[in-house]
Amino acid sequence: MTPDAPPATPRRLDPRSVALMAVRKLPSMVFGIPLIATMSATGRVWLVVLALAAAIVSLGALWLRWRSFTYAIGADDITITQGILTTNRRSIPLDRIQDVSIERRPLARLFGVATVRLETGAGETDEGVLDAVSLAEAERIRALIRSPRTATATPDIAQPAPERTIFAMDARRLAQMGAFGFSLVWLAAIGAAVQALGNFFDYDRDQIERTIGAAPDIAAHWMSLLTVAATLLAVLIAGVIAGFVRTVLTQYGFRLTLADGRFRRIRGLLTRTEVVVGIARIQLALVERGIVSGRLGWASLRFQTLGGSNDAGGRQDMAPFARPPEIAAIVTAAGLPAFDPQPLRPVAPGHVLRSALTHAGLPLVAILAAGIVFPPALFGLLLLPIPVGAALLARRHHRYVLVGDSLQVAHGVLAQCEWTVPRDAVQAVTLSRTWLQRRLDLVTVRVDTAGARGLHRPDVVDIAPAAAARLAADLIVTKMKWETERDSDVASVHAPLTEPTDERTFS
Amino acid sequence: MPIAALPPMLPLDPRQVAVLRVRGIANAAALLVAAGIAEVALFANDIPSGIVAGLALIVAAWLILLAPRRAWQRWSHAFTTQELHVASGWLTQVHTIVPVARVQHIDLAQGPVERRYGVATLVLHTAGTDHSRVTVPGLARADAESIRDTIRARLTPGPT
Known part of the structure; x- marks a missing residue:
């Protein structure tokens, strides 16, 4: 790609990674043994010979793969060569690398190695994975990629820039977060497990009924009530414990530091992960409040970055459980404007009617249809005030404003979201109107940003057409900024992600 | 409307x-x-x-x-040298605005039938997620080329 780059010496992965791979492959080999056993009923000796041969062959294959895998970090790019028969050579320009994450799973920690992931703007997740290198080498690679291009001539680890801890979670905070880690998913999983043990409870009840004898009906009644209550309580407690354990496993030792324009996040108890997020790559900020924890003043902060993230939801967790001032500090450090609820404007009044119609309309039709067949189903109409009430509240909580250089959107009644989208991060704006929205004279403004994943978006739903057109026009006025900042570092955020060759094809 | x-x-x-x-x-x-x-x-x-x-x-x-x-009839477009507007849709009508400054690269596609009738499809690629590909079908070939050339000129400012 860059022929004038000085030739960098190719390196191999850490030799310990062969052993690591072998251990990782062990379970599949163990499962393979019974297969061989059933196929060769001739004798035990052959079985052992076969197993040994298989082990040697796969070890040899692992060693060959290790031998053929090299990487070299040049002045402008990192080249990864792999493949035993067909050699695959991949070159990733250094300035295309968005994040360098160092991951240490329990097994890798045992072997003293780490996995380095290079994330680029492309959708692929496995674009550049070095699995695995020694911890010192991982640090060296990160320092090389993080350092300015001029430092590549002397590739010793640059003097470690002073790192400032922006946010950290101590044991107390972790415990508080774990207390809210309870989730319905865990409850469902545990409920299914309890269901499987149902026979056990039935047996118990029969036993007790027989021993009491005199009042079996009452006993059965009370016992079944008791078992139900006890089961529910057990499930609830198990759910809380499971949520707590999961939170501790993923968030243990959470630490967010900032040094020369890059956030570094370290967390995890067994699997220790380290993720680097360049400030220039940040596209937007999202603050979320849970149904219960949000009422108690806790919130979480995520950044959407170019190239996405491996975190749940496709955005980088920056502070999973924090107080508003702590979140404001991180947002300010990232150079984003603070979320200010004061100037927010509500969406059009028609939003109430439309959300009521879309949320209550279908249930209403379903209940009426059921009522024709089975009249008592009409009592379901009593439930209709719930979606209607939610629709009434929805407008109070769905607000937006374009203030300064960023779009701010708030929505959600119980679980609340606050988006801060810098105008520079807006890639395209879409005004869409469904059949119903045209009848009510409403428009939804969708803002397309880079690096998003999933359905969760900073959309402004249901505003008046004139307001929508004005918002769209204000959002896309980026020309001047773009042109003045073209050569600066900030502009590289929005500079073409694609290879320069793509542009050259037109000229 | x-x-x-x-x-x-x-x-x-x-x-x-x-x-x-x-x-x-x-x-x-x-x-x-x-x-x-x-x-x-x-x-x-x-x-x-x-x-x-x-x-x-x-x-x-x-x-x-x-x-x-x-x-x-459902499709319409507008090019204002700053941004490209595309509207389409029947039940749900969608109006997409792509600022020229956000265009990563442009394709001009022409199938055999389109070539026969002298029209072309313009495809704008952005770094976004939902609208990383914005297509405008059925432009007169000359129009599509002039839009492409205008956007291209803004992608690479000055001779390099």
């Missing part, structure tokens, strides 16, 4: 109707063949013959005679 304060939108090139009609004929032909096979397969049954073929004929006539013009 256009949203006020947006630039006046232009229709697609009228020749796009012919392109859509050719596609409609291809779809109708496939439909009629399938209906013919169904008729033969159902011949032994008690169902009066001709129902499937009759329905298929109606749909085919709609595909060839009415649908192309209606589909053409």
Whole structure:
């Protein structure tokens, strides 16, 4: 790609990674043994010979793969060569690398190695994975990629820039977060497990009924009530414990530091992960409040970055459980404007009617249809005030404003979201109107940003057409900024992600 | 009913109707063949013959005679040298605005039918997620080329 780059010496992965791979492959080999056993009923000796041969062959294959895998970090790019028969050579320009994450799973920690992931703007997740290198080498690679291009001539680890801890979670905070880690998913999983043990409870009840004898009906009644209550309580407690354990496993030792324009996040108890997020790559900020924890003043902060993230939801967790001032500090450090609820404007009044119609309309039709067949189903109409009430509240909580250089959107009644989208991060704006929205004279403004994943978006739903057109026009006025900042570092955020060759094809 | 304060939108090139009609004929032909096979397969049954073929004929006539013009009418576009506007959609109407400064690269595509009628499809790629590909079908080739050239000139400012 860059022929004038000085030739960098190719390196191999850490030799310990062969052993690591072998251990990782062990379970599949163990499962393979019974297969061989059933196929060769001739004798035990052959079985052992076969197993040994298989082990040697796969070890040899692992060693060959290790031998053929090299990487070299040049002045402008990192080249990864792999493949035993067909050699695959991949070159990733250094300035295309968005994040360098160092991951240490329990097994890798045992072997003293780490996995380095290079994330680029492309959708692929496995674009550049070095699995695995020694911890010192991982640090060296990160320092090389993080350092300015001029430092590549002397590739010793640059003097470690002073790192400032922006946010950290101590044991107390972790415990508080774990207390809210309870989730319905865990409850469902545990409920299914309890269901499987149902026979056990039935047996118990029969036993007790027989021993009491005199009042079996009452006993059965009370016992079944008791078992139900006890089961529910057990499930609830198990759910809380499971949520707590999961939170501790993923968030243990959470630490967010900032040094020369890059956030570094370290967390995890067994699997220790380290993720680097360049400030220039940040596209937007999202603050979320849970149904219960949000009422108690806790919130979480995520950044959407170019190239996405491996975190749940496709955005980088920056502070999973924090107080508003702590979140404001991180947002300010990232150079984003603070979320200010004061100037927010509500969406059009028609939003109430439309959300009521879309949320209550279908249930209403379903209940009426059921009522024709089975009249008592009409009592379901009593439930209709719930979606209607939610629709009434929805407008109070769905607000937006374009203030300064960023779009701010708030929505959600119980679980609340606050988006801060810098105008520079807006890639395209879409005004869409469904059949119903045209009848009510409403428009939804969708803002397309880079690096998003999933359905969760900073959309402004249901505003008046004139307001929508004005918002769209204000959002896309980026020309001047773009042109003045073209050569600066900030502009590289929005500079073409694609290879320069793509542009050259037109000229 | 256009949203006020947006630039006046232009229709697609009228020749796009012919392109859509050719596609409609291809779809109708496939439909009629399938209906013919169904008729033969159902011949032994008690169902009066001709129902499937009759329905298929109606749909085919709609595909060839009415649908192309209606589909053409639903699309509109505008290019203001700062941004490209594309509107389309029937039940849900979508109006997408792509600032020229956000365009990563541009494609100009022309299938055999489009070439025959002198129209082209413009494809803008952005770094976004939902609208990383914004397409404008049925532009006159010259128009599409001039839009492409204008955007290209802004992608690479100055001679390099």
